[in-house]
Amino acid sequence: MALFTSYSLMGSVYQLLRGSIPFPMVEVWRHTQEEIMRFKKMSNAVLFASGSCWEGMDFPGDMVSSLIIVRLPFSVPDPVQEAKKEQYGNLREYIDAVAVPDMQKKLRQGFGRAIRTETATCVVTILDQRAARGGRYYEDVLCALPPCQMAEGIEDVERFIGKRKNIHYYM
8 A cells, every 4th residue: 555645646656657566556536435445355456545545444454564655644734724833933833833743643544554453564664755764754753653663674674574474475
Protein backbone atom coordinates (compact mmCIF):
# COMPACT_ATOMS: atom_id res chain seq x y z
CA MET A 1 0.00 0.00 0.00
CA ALA A 2 1.24 3.46 -0.86
CA LEU A 3 -0.32 6.40 0.99
CA PHE A 4 -0.10 9.81 -0.64
CA THR A 5 -0.96 13.28 0.62
CA SER A 6 -1.77 14.46 -2.91
CA TYR A 7 -4.17 12.92 -5.44
CA SER A 8 -2.16 14.53 -8.22
CA LEU A 9 1.11 12.91 -7.15
CA MET A 10 -0.66 9.60 -6.57
CA GLY A 11 -2.05 9.65 -10.11
CA SER A 12 1.33 10.54 -11.59
CA VAL A 13 3.16 7.77 -9.73
CA TYR A 14 0.43 5.27 -10.61
CA GLN A 15 0.75 6.12 -14.31
CA LEU A 16 4.54 5.98 -14.13
CA LEU A 17 4.56 2.50 -12.54
CA ARG A 18 1.62 1.08 -14.48
CA GLY A 19 2.75 -2.03 -16.31
CA SER A 20 6.27 -1.92 -14.87
CA ILE A 21 5.79 -3.81 -11.60
CA PRO A 22 4.81 -7.49 -11.48
CA PHE A 23 1.83 -6.99 -9.16
CA PRO A 24 -1.76 -5.89 -9.78
CA MET A 25 -2.26 -2.19 -9.00
CA VAL A 26 -5.40 -0.54 -7.62
CA GLU A 27 -5.83 3.23 -7.50
CA VAL A 28 -8.38 4.66 -5.05
CA TRP A 29 -9.82 8.10 -5.71
CA ARG A 30 -11.99 9.67 -3.03
CA HIS A 31 -12.43 6.56 -0.84
CA THR A 32 -14.11 4.37 -3.46
CA GLN A 33 -15.41 1.28 -1.63
CA GLU A 34 -15.61 -0.68 -4.88
CA GLU A 35 -11.88 -0.32 -5.51
CA ILE A 36 -11.00 -1.13 -1.91
CA MET A 37 -13.09 -4.31 -2.06
CA ARG A 38 -11.34 -5.23 -5.32
CA PHE A 39 -7.96 -4.74 -3.62
CA LYS A 40 -9.00 -6.90 -0.65
CA LYS A 41 -9.91 -9.78 -2.99
CA MET A 42 -6.57 -9.69 -4.84
CA SER A 43 -3.37 -11.41 -3.88
CA ASN A 44 -0.18 -9.33 -3.68
CA ALA A 45 -1.82 -6.21 -5.07
CA VAL A 46 -0.51 -2.68 -4.58
CA LEU A 47 -3.04 -0.11 -3.39
CA PHE A 48 -2.42 3.56 -4.23
CA ALA A 49 -4.49 5.68 -1.85
CA SER A 50 -4.92 9.21 -0.54
CA GLY A 51 -7.41 11.36 1.35
CA SER A 52 -9.74 9.47 3.66
CA CYS A 53 -7.84 6.21 3.10
CA TRP A 54 -5.37 7.41 5.77
CA GLU A 55 -7.91 6.51 8.45
CA GLY A 56 -10.76 4.20 9.30
CA MET A 57 -9.98 1.42 6.83
CA ASP A 58 -9.48 -2.11 8.05
CA PHE A 59 -7.08 -4.39 6.24
CA PRO A 60 -7.01 -7.49 8.46
CA GLY A 61 -4.22 -10.02 8.80
CA ASP A 62 -1.35 -9.78 6.37
CA MET A 63 -3.30 -7.86 3.75
CA VAL A 64 -0.84 -4.96 4.01
CA SER A 65 2.69 -6.31 4.28
CA SER A 66 4.37 -3.16 3.00
CA LEU A 67 3.24 0.40 3.62
CA ILE A 68 4.88 3.30 1.83
CA ILE A 69 4.16 6.76 3.20
CA VAL A 70 5.25 9.09 0.43
CA ARG A 71 5.21 12.39 2.37
CA LEU A 72 4.53 13.35 5.95
CA PRO A 73 0.80 14.10 6.20
CA PHE A 74 0.82 17.77 7.11
CA SER A 75 -2.52 19.53 6.66
CA VAL A 76 -3.01 21.51 3.48
CA PRO A 77 -3.26 25.24 4.25
CA ASP A 78 -6.87 26.43 4.19
CA PRO A 79 -8.76 29.39 5.69
CA VAL A 80 -9.26 27.56 9.01
CA GLN A 81 -5.54 26.76 9.28
CA GLU A 82 -4.64 30.32 8.32
CA ALA A 83 -6.91 31.66 11.09
CA LYS A 84 -5.29 29.31 13.63
CA LYS A 85 -1.86 30.45 12.49
CA GLU A 86 -2.70 34.06 13.37
CA GLN A 87 -3.26 33.05 17.02
CA TYR A 88 0.45 32.33 17.46
CA GLY A 89 3.36 34.73 17.86
CA ASN A 90 5.30 33.26 14.96
CA LEU A 91 5.27 30.46 12.42
CA ARG A 92 7.53 28.18 14.50
CA GLU A 93 5.10 28.32 17.46
CA TYR A 94 2.19 27.45 15.16
CA ILE A 95 4.10 24.56 13.58
CA ASP A 96 5.08 23.13 16.98
CA ALA A 97 1.66 23.63 18.58
CA VAL A 98 -0.68 22.76 15.69
CA ALA A 99 0.92 21.50 12.48
CA VAL A 100 3.21 18.86 14.01
CA PRO A 101 0.59 17.34 16.37
CA ASP A 102 -1.92 17.18 13.49
CA MET A 103 0.70 15.48 11.29
CA GLN A 104 1.55 13.01 14.07
CA LYS A 105 -2.11 12.04 14.50
CA LYS A 106 -2.59 11.44 10.78
CA LEU A 107 0.73 9.55 10.58
CA ARG A 108 -0.44 7.23 13.41
CA GLN A 109 -3.68 6.68 11.51
CA GLY A 110 -1.78 5.86 8.32
CA PHE A 111 0.55 3.52 10.22
CA GLY A 112 -2.57 1.82 11.55
CA ARG A 113 -3.52 0.72 8.02
CA ALA A 114 -0.68 -1.81 8.28
CA ILE A 115 -0.21 -2.56 11.97
CA ARG A 116 -3.60 -3.50 13.43
CA THR A 117 -2.53 -6.07 16.04
CA GLU A 118 0.52 -6.89 18.14
CA THR A 119 1.26 -9.86 15.88
CA ALA A 120 0.98 -7.99 12.57
CA THR A 121 4.17 -7.63 10.55
CA CYS A 122 4.72 -4.97 7.94
CA VAL A 123 7.56 -3.00 6.45
CA VAL A 124 6.70 0.69 6.76
CA THR A 125 8.74 3.06 4.62
CA ILE A 126 8.52 6.83 4.95
CA LEU A 127 10.02 8.45 1.85
CA ASP A 128 9.91 12.05 3.11
CA GLN A 129 13.48 13.21 3.82
CA ARG A 130 12.20 15.36 6.67
CA ALA A 131 11.48 12.10 8.55
CA ALA A 132 14.99 10.67 8.02
CA ARG A 133 17.60 10.60 10.76
CA GLY A 134 18.82 14.18 11.06
CA GLY A 135 15.71 15.52 9.31
CA ARG A 136 13.61 18.34 10.74
CA TYR A 137 10.76 16.01 11.85
CA TYR A 138 12.69 12.81 12.68
CA GLU A 139 12.03 13.01 16.44
CA ASP A 140 8.40 14.03 15.89
CA VAL A 141 7.87 10.98 13.67
CA LEU A 142 9.47 8.65 16.24
CA CYS A 143 7.22 10.08 18.97
CA ALA A 144 4.14 9.51 16.82
CA LEU A 145 4.71 5.83 16.11
CA PRO A 146 4.68 2.82 18.42
CA PRO A 147 8.04 1.23 19.25
CA CYS A 148 9.22 -0.83 16.30
CA GLN A 149 12.36 -2.19 14.70
CA MET A 150 14.15 0.38 12.53
CA ALA A 151 16.04 -0.56 9.37
CA GLU A 152 19.14 1.26 8.23
CA GLY A 153 19.24 -0.27 4.76
CA ILE A 154 17.64 -2.73 2.37
CA GLU A 155 19.63 -5.61 3.90
CA ASP A 156 17.86 -5.01 7.24
CA VAL A 157 14.50 -5.07 5.46
CA GLU A 158 15.36 -8.32 3.65
CA ARG A 159 16.39 -9.94 6.96
CA PHE A 160 13.20 -8.73 8.65
CA ILE A 161 11.00 -10.15 5.89
CA GLY A 162 13.04 -13.36 5.65
CA LYS A 163 12.49 -14.11 9.35
CA ARG A 164 8.74 -13.53 9.21
CA LYS A 165 7.46 -14.50 5.78
CA ASN A 166 7.58 -17.68 3.74
CA ILE A 167 9.79 -17.33 0.65
CA HIS A 168 6.70 -17.70 -1.57
CA TYR A 169 4.71 -15.02 0.28
CA TYR A 170 5.37 -12.36 -2.36
CA MET A 171 5.02 -14.64 -5.37
